[in-house]
Amino acid sequence: MTTHAIETIEQLEAYYPGIANISPATWGKETAKINDDYRRLIEACPFATVATEGPEGLDCSPRGDGPGFIRIIDQHTIALPDRRGNNRLDTLRNIVRTGRVALLLMIPGLNETVRINGRALVSVEPDLLESMAEQGKVPASAILVTIETMYFQCARAIIRSRLWQADAQVDPKTLPSAGQLVRSVMADFDSDSYDAVLPERQAKTLY
Structure with missing residues (x-):
């Protein structure tokens, strides 16, 4: 893949000509x-x-x-x-x-x-x-x-x-759990046992 990387400040500023009109408040x-x-x-x-x-x-x-x-x-x-x-x-x-x-x-x-x-x-x-x-x-x-x-x-x-919009919230069940994320890099990790006790452990150890 060709990156077309910007490698100098001069190139960067050329790609963002709007910087010439930045508000004084910025x-x-x-x-x-x-x-x-x-x-x-x-x-x-x-x-x-x-x-x-x-x-x-x-x-x-x-x-x-x-x-x-x-x-x-x-x-x-x-x-x-x-x-x-x-x-x-x-x-x-x-x-x-x-x-x-x-x-x-x-x-x-x-x-x-x-x-x-x-x-x-x-x-x-x-x-x-x-x-x-x-x-x-x-x-x-x-x-x-x-x-x-x-x-x-x-x-x-x-x-x-839309970070604060209620209808933009994702159902956690549609995404990998904490245990599943560990298992994704540690193949023999017991994700089910980890996830089963995680909510209680977190509640007891917030402080």
Whole structure:
């Protein structure tokens, strides 16, 4: 297959002539400070993806909890609890090594998303972790992010995907289960037993 790859910035910009007419707001909307309006969005957010990089490559993982789970520390700093997961620690390993992070915040029903790029560290400060306890469970650590730039992403992708539309939801039974996905790469894996106990295990280990 011929890739017809674009290999230079000059070629890229030639294929996107619209960049000459970018609205001043496209670049001007960036900020490193959490103002009152961005505070409202962050406090309403129940779900975010966290992208990092490290020696083994890139990682992008989900983080979610009730609205307000992203803690605003000050006008330039936020914290995300690291609650129970699969213990691969891909995100945390990368943060410890490079300290670079990018977040995408999503709010159900809102077509705009929030993008945050910054520096991060893994904090085990006791008072911070205690303040993030849920159902009596303290997170193992927290991702502390110093915001370098933050801005909202326009709504087109969410509108095109119809992400929040009820009639666009897919019946999970029409897709491979978690156990089946494991078995797709581990032929002798007992997917039926795995799937049978998964809902109960997840319910007991959310926190």
